[in-house]
Amino acid sequence: MNGLEPRARPELGTRQAGLRLRRLQAAVAAAKLDGLLLVSGQDGKYNVGSAQAVAYLLQGASNREAAEAVHLADDLSDAVVLVTPAGLAAYMPRAETAAQVYELLGETAPGMQVWVPTREEVADPDLAEEAKLGAFVQMLRGKFALGMPWVVPPVGGEEKGLKAFFSKPPSPMELEQWPLLNAYGLEGVGRAGFFTQNFKVTDMYAQLQEQIYSQVDGHAMEHVMAEVAPTMHQHWFEMMKVVGQKAPGSAAAALTERQVLEPLISYFSYGLLRPAHGVTQAVTMMPPRVLVGARTNNDKASSEALALGAAPGAAPGCPAVHFVAEAADGRGALRCARTYFLSQGQLTRNPFADVEEEAEEGYSFDTATASWDGDDAVLLMRTYAAVVAGARAAMAHFAADTGADVKSARAAAVGAMCDTADALGVGRAAVERSAKFAMWECDHMNHVEGAAVKGSRRLKVVRLSVHDIKSRSVSHAGKLLGAVAYADTFLDAPSGTLLNVTACLPPLVAFSVGGAEAAVAARAAASFAALAAA
Structure with a gap:
């Protein structure tokens, strides 16, 4: 209608992805942390905050999408990402996905490390889990202070209920129930003991929402112009038709x-x-x-x-x-x-x-x-x-x-x-x-x-x-x-x-x-x- 139909969904380009990585790195540095840890999928108990951050960085999630329960693509649903003040480390379940990450962020983080399971490990679920755990142990070496977007508020709700939630947030001990974090503390794997005892964990959910996702960058604006605005325009012209016809x-x-x-x-x-x-x-x-x-x-x-x-x-x-x-x-x-x-x-x-x-x-x-x-x-x-x-x-x-x-x-x-x-x-x-x-x-x-x-x-x-x-x-x-x-x-x-x-x-x-x-x-x-x- 009048050339205002929603266009194809804009793809996240290397420049915009690089800028998003730098924003996350700056947030980690400002909080004086060693890294921002994102564990998606079952190993992170399907943590919404991790999924939102991964989608923001690698899928181009923008605007309201960054506040919703993001559905990650299959090749990212088992990913682990660690954003450091000057770099990036990640575990990707498929070699093709790792190649895409290198293509997307290689110029911004030339020294990044991405672990990928071998074909034999992919074919055997037990070996794949061992490969993932091994990569997780390596990416956390030398790290002691981590940020994690894990304190996720409930869906919808009244303003009063949201304030009550943030006044008494969940205990960090809930992180011990995440399978990957729990396995890290097993004897002979990572540092023995509870994850929250070995690492100082800071919740960054609210900070990411307020300081990162709320900022309209080039890709977010492209999404507004290509999808959001044309939808409103379409309904506006329908309103005009109601009278005009x-x-x-x-x-x-x-x-x-x-x-x-x-x-x-x-x-x-x-x-x-x-x-x-x-x-x-x-x-x-x-x-x-x-x-x-x-x-x-x-x-x-x-x-x-x-x-x-x-x-x-x-x-x-x-x-x-x-x-x-x-x-x-x-x-x-x-x-x-x-x-x-x-x-x-x-x-x-x-x-x-x-x-x-x-x-x-x-x-x-x-x-x-x-x-x-x-x-x-x-x-x-x-x-x-x-x-x-x-x-x-x-x-x-x-x-x-x-x-x-x-x-x-x-x-x-x-x-x-x-x-x-x-x-x-x-x-x-x-x-x-x-x-x-x-x-x-x-x-x-x-x-x-x-x-x-x-x-x-x-x-x-x-x-x-x-x-x-x-x-x-x-x-x-x-x-x-x-x-x-x-x-x-x-x-x-x-x-x-x-x-x-x-x-x-x-x-x-x-x-x-x-x-x-x-x-x-x-x-x-x-x-x-x-x-x-x-």
């Missing part, structure tokens, strides 16, 4: 807010079905919704079974002429908002009309449209154009200007918005006094981290709106029209480049819904169909 004409006016919202709420709800470890499933910042007419002025309102044609307008008998749609990814940081219109703001005579036929019908364009007034739609469109200009100026400033912060971004937004409002005849004061600006960032677990921080390597959302817009129409001047809003998700790249993830969603769309305008549009469509069939 029934307009022009009265059928669109019968649609309710909830019916228009359906593609967006289905997408959001589906994202909540698969909970992740340590992630509280909750709606935070911009839940999906569609609000029509004066209801757009209420930031706390939710979509209702209210028909577009019955939504409150500026005055009795005046239908609503706009709606605000907001979308959210249930599994990630993506958010967007647009203001679309139920009126074109102008009337055009039917270019396909048969004048003589209309005369015989007794139809008169001037008579049929005598009471039509497009002033409200034009005012809202011009105000919205100023809002779009302001939000985009804020993103550009935040990405490009050294020292930019939320305060300076707001100033850039308000300045551009007011200048555009003046140029379009709306007036600076009309938009400045009721503008609402917000810019925040989210981590990979969809936790809102607060005000956006330049260079934080997290996705940001900017939202700008103008409320309390009053009609200037002669017939109902001063009556409330509602609000207009615009939001995008973006990343400020280290180079100063702005990556706007939701930029391709149309900023402005106008449908002809209800009243004289819809009747004129319907007649034009019928005339064109008759002309085409002739």
